Amino acid sequence: MNITLRMAWRNLWRHKRRTWLTVGAMIFSNLLLVFMISLQFGSYRMMIDNTLKSYTGHMQVQLEGYNDDSKIRNSFDNIIPLAEQLRQTLNTSRVAARGVAFAMTSSEMRSYGLQIVGVEPGYEPEVSTLSGLLKKGQFFSGNNAEEIIIGSILARNLRVDIGAELTLLGSGRDGSFAAGVVLVTGIFESGSNDVDRSMAQIPLGYFQSLFSMGNQGHNIVINAEDLSLVDVLQSKVSHVIASRKELVLLDWNQLQPGLQQAIQADMFSAWFMYAILIVLVAFSVLNTQLMSVLERTREFGIMMALGVKPVRLGALVITETTLMSTLGLAIGAGLGALLAYYLSLVGFSYPGMEEMAGKFNLPDRMYPSLSLLSVFLGPCIVFICSLLASVYPALRLFFLHPVSAMRTV
Amino acid sequence: MMTFQLSNTVIFILAWRNLWRNHRRTLIMLSAITVGVWAMIFMTALMRGMVDDMLLNGIRNLPGEVQIHHLQFLDDPGINNSITAPDAKLLKALQSPEVKAWTTRVRVPAVISSERDSRGITLLGVEPGREVQLGFDISSIIEGRFLTGNNDSGLVIGAKLAERLETRLGKRVVVMSQDPDNNIADRGFRVVGIYKAKMDSLEELNIYAGLTTVQKLLKLEDKVSEIAITGKDYRHVENWFSTIKLVAGQTVQTLPWYEIDKYLGSMLAMMDGFVLVWIIVIFLALSFGLVNTLVMAVFERTREIGLMQALGMRPNMILYQILVESFFLLSIGLLIGNALAIGTILPLQDGIDISVVAKGMEMMGSSSILYPALKLNDVLLANIIVITLGLLTSFLPAWHAASFDPVEALGKD
Numbered sequence: 169m170n171i172t173l174r175m176a177w178r179n180l181w182r183h184k185r186r187t188w189l190t191v192g193a194m195i196f197s198n199l200l201l202v203f204m205i206s207l208q209f210g211s212y213r214m215m216i217d218n219t220l221k222s223y224t225g226h227m228q229v230q231l232e233g234y235n236d237d238s239k240i241r242n243s244f245d246n247i248i249p250l251a252e253q254l255r256q257t258l259n260t261s262r263v264a265a266r267g268v269a270f271a272m273t274s275s276e277m278r279s280y281g282l283q284i285v286g287v288e289p290g291y292e293p294e295v296s297t298l299s300g301l302l303k304k305g306q307f308f309s310g311n312n313a314e315e316i317i318i319g320s321i322l323a324r325n326l327r328v329d330i331g332a333e334l335t336l337l338g339s340g341r342d343g344s345f346a347a348g349v350v351l352v353t354g355i356f357e358s359g360s361n362d363v364d365r366s367m368a369q370i371p372l373g374y375f376q377s378l379f380s381m382g383n384q385g386h387n388i389v390i391n392a393e394d395l396s397l398v399d400v401l402q403s404k405v406s407h408v409i410a411s412r413k414e415l416v417l418l419d420w421n422q423l424q425p426g427l428q429q430a431i432q433a434d435m436f437s438a439w440f441m442y443a444i445l446i447v448l449v450a451f452s453v454l455n456t457q458l459m460s461v462l463e464r465t466r467e468f469g470i471m472m473a474l475g476v477k478p479v480r481l482g483a484l485v486i487t488e489t490t491l492m493s494t495l496g497l498a499i500g501a502g503l504g505a506l507l508a509y510y511l512s513l514v515g516f517s518y519p520g521m522e523e524m525a526g527k528f529n530l531p532d533r534m535y536p537s538l539s540l541l542s543v544f545l546g547p548c549i550v551f552i553c554s555l556l557a558s559v560y561p562a563l564r565l566f567f568l569h570p571v572s573a574m575r576t577v
Numbered sequence: 578m579m580t581f582q583l584s585n586t587v588i589f590i591l592a593w594r595n596l597w598r599n600h601r602r603t604l605i606m607l608s609a610i611t612v613g614v615w616a617m618i619f620m621t622a623l624m625r626g627m628v629d630d631m632l633l634n635g636i637r638n639l640p641g642e643v644q645i646h647h648l649q650f651l652d653d654p655g656i657n658n659s660i661t662a663p664d665a666k667l668l669k670a671l672q673s674p675e676v677k678a679w680t681t682r683v684r685v686p687a688v689i690s691s692e693r694d695s696r697g698i699t700l701l702g703v704e705p706g707r708e709v710q711l712g713f714d715i716s717s718i719i720e721g722r723f724l725t726g727n728n729d730s731g732l733v734i735g736a737k738l739a740e741r742l743e744t745r746l747g748k749r750v751v752v753m754s755q756d757p758d759n760n761i762a763d764r765g766f767r768v769v770g771i772y773k774a775k776m777d778s779l780e781e782l783n784i785y786a787g788l789t790t791v792q793k794l795l796k797l798e799d800k801v802s803e804i805a806i807t808g809k810d811y812r813h814v815e816n817w818f819s820t821i822k823l824v825a826g827q828t829v830q831t832l833p834w835y836e837i838d839k840y841l842g843s844m845l846a847m848m849d850g851f852v853l854v855w856i857i858v859i860f861l862a863l864s865f866g867l868v869n870t871l872v873m874a875v876f877e878r879t880r881e882i883g884l885m886q887a888l889g890m891r892p893n894m895i896l897y898q899i900l901v902e903s904f905f906l907l908s909i910g911l912l913i914g915n916a917l918a919i920g921t922i923l924p925l926q927d928g929i930d931i932s933v934v935a936k937g938m939e940m941m942g943s944s945s946i947l948y949p950a951l952k953l954n955d956v957l958l959a960n961i962i963v964i965t966l967g968l969l970t971s972f973l974p975a976w977h978a979a980s981f982d983p984v985e986a987l988g989k990d
């Protein structure tokens with residue numbers, strides 16, 4: 169073992185209590201950082217996934233301007249063939265075309281103004297989890313079936329059940345009167361009250377004839393297998409729709425700008441808190457190392473008199489800090505990972521979380537997501553800041569005069 | 578008594594001078610405490626500001642800190658779940674000095690159509706005068722006027738909705754809903770006013786018409802959807818809520834805002850928890866350094882402490898002296914920390930512009946300008962926790978110093 173390393177290690181344990189207190193501060197903040205960052209990663213991911221999978225999808229092809237101004241007139245031609253072409257080019261079934269219109273929906277007892285979504289029965293279940301959440305009944309029997317599926321709260325409010333008839337009244341694409349009678353075939357329960365209160369889907373073929381859409385529709389939803397594959401998919405899709413100048417491809421960030429921004433706002437406040445914790449640890453290290461340098465002034469003076477260069481002494485102090493920080497990193501990250509791992513299995517919850525979780529499409533229990541990044545990001549920053557904090561004590565050694573240093577008590 | 582006072586002064590002087598014997602260490606620890614205390618108060622003020630804003634937005638969104646509805650209305654906000662207007666008994670209760678204002682409203686889902694587009698919205702039939710008393714901000718009307726009376730035949734819509742419908746002031750739109758017998762009820766309205774709300778989603782949702790006009794349209798006679806009541810401070814609804822609830826009776830549902838919007842209610846409760854956890858976490862991070870500083874101070878004075886004991890100083894006094902030293906350290910840190918926090922928050926009173934993440938804040942129910950809210954209670958909490966727990970943690974090294982054996986201690990070099 170290198171002599172500096174050995175000396176540093178021994179020096180550390182000259183003041184056991186002080187070393188452990190400093191390492192303790194590191195362990196405490198590392199533990200907290202690992203837990204918090206894992207939790208953040210877990211909940212952001214879940215927030216994105218749940219929000220996108222329930223309806224929006226990872227990207228959509230739309231008529232340019234539809235996203236800002238989603239009017240029924242802003243639709244585009246040959247939507248079903250284009251969706252088919254995308255499925256073949258991308259070699260995936262996670263592509264589905266949709267139409268969106270607005271209609272007064274009436275049962276015998278009640279009427280509600282609703283957004284009616286026309287979906288492709290064969291492919292919609294591939295892009296949205298809603299159809300998988302059917303509590304009762306079944307999905308559509310065909311693309312032209314005069315059928316509707318609605319949310320559970322809506323069903324209760326309309327006082328209808330499977331097999332009941334609903335009347336749809338609205339205006340078609342050309343401004344004409346659109347009226348139809350549909351059969352309730354399925355009722356879903358998504359867990360989000362808003363969705364369950366306001367969502368209604370009908371088959372796209374029937375949608376097109378009801379709202380005089382011809383062969384048109386409003387968007388094609390495309391889902392990637394995983395969020396990380398979105399970029400690759402995006403360039404492929406752009407290539408396919410390049411020939412149709414009127415169309416644009418929007419990714420989830422453009423479709424749901426609130427999602428990314430809510431995450432950013434949360435990130436910002438979280439990192440502010442982490443920064444404070446890290447600064448406090450750095451102060452602790454600075455204090456300890458400065459003390460340990462000052463109390464050894466005499467010793468250092470002798471060493472210098474014996475010919476040890478200040479660089480060597482500085483390296484000694486930095487090595488001491490490195491050892492201490494490594495200890496803090498290893499124990500802190502280890503304990504933090506254990507805690508996060510345990511909670512990622514059993515999940516956890518705190519009072520008031522349920523209401524908050526509902527607002528952001530999160531489940532009632534939180535599960536931290538453990539990864540190399542989430543475990544080591546925080547502790548590594550603590551490690552680096554601790555080293556930086558020891559630079560000042562180490563630099564002081566360069567201004568030490570051996571003679572006067574040896575005279576200090 | 579004399580001796581005690583004398584030794585008290587001596588202890589204070591000793592502690593104070595000891596503190597500055599190693600000024601570098603003391604200054605570093607002071608900076609740590611200052612940063613910690615600043616962070617406690619500053620962050621708490623920001624979070625409080627955000628939650629306050631959410632609450633205010635939420636309450637503004639559905640004005641009325643206490644609302645009376647049909648038992649099923651919140652679950653099924655339709656025309657069939659209407660209630661009768663306040664009777665004589667309730668009217669009398671509403672005269673209470675605790676009640677600042679009240680109003681009745683019809684609130685039903687409806688469809689609005691211009692010649693260009695249709696949208697699903699919430700039609701509000703309101704008593705304009707009372708609505709303003711309750712908190713509708715007249716200055717939010719950017720074009721035209723607000724309604725003038727219950728019989729007003731005009732319609733006030735949001736700027737965003739007007740844009741969506743491609744309609745404007747003076748144009749006619751059709752509003753369609755259902756009457757209690759499920760017949761479609763529709764009529765044309767002229768847009769007489771356009772309002773701007775803090776959040777786009779609200780501008781698209783709520784449209785205002787005269788109460789009587791809407792009641793006639795929907796064949797409601799004199800029934801209403803809700804009675805909304807506002808007191809003087811939304812944080813202290815409990816004081817008068819129960820009286821109103823009692824008078825309103827069992828046949829209707831009387832709820833305070835924090836139960837109508839559970840998200841808001843739970844945010845407020847969670848905030849208190851968050852503040853406490855945040856302060857304690859920062860304190861714990863500080864405590865390692867604090868104990869460390871004191872351990873060092875005691876360690877380098879081992880000999881001196883032994884000497885004082887040999888000269889007849891009681892262990893109690895030594896313990897006391899170290900605690901006083903720690904108290905000075907904490908107090909100075911708190912003082913600077915508090916001053917710094919107040920100094921950084923006051924210039925930000927006009928709000929911090931966070932419109933880069935406006936859409937995200939809207940998701941949380943907050944607007945894009947953050948007003949820090951410095952609350953005396955939070956500041957007190959931070960100070961009390963730091964002083965109390967700080968002294969408690971200092972007890973360990975202080976007690977360690979007090980239990981030195983004078984002979985052994987004197988022998989240390």
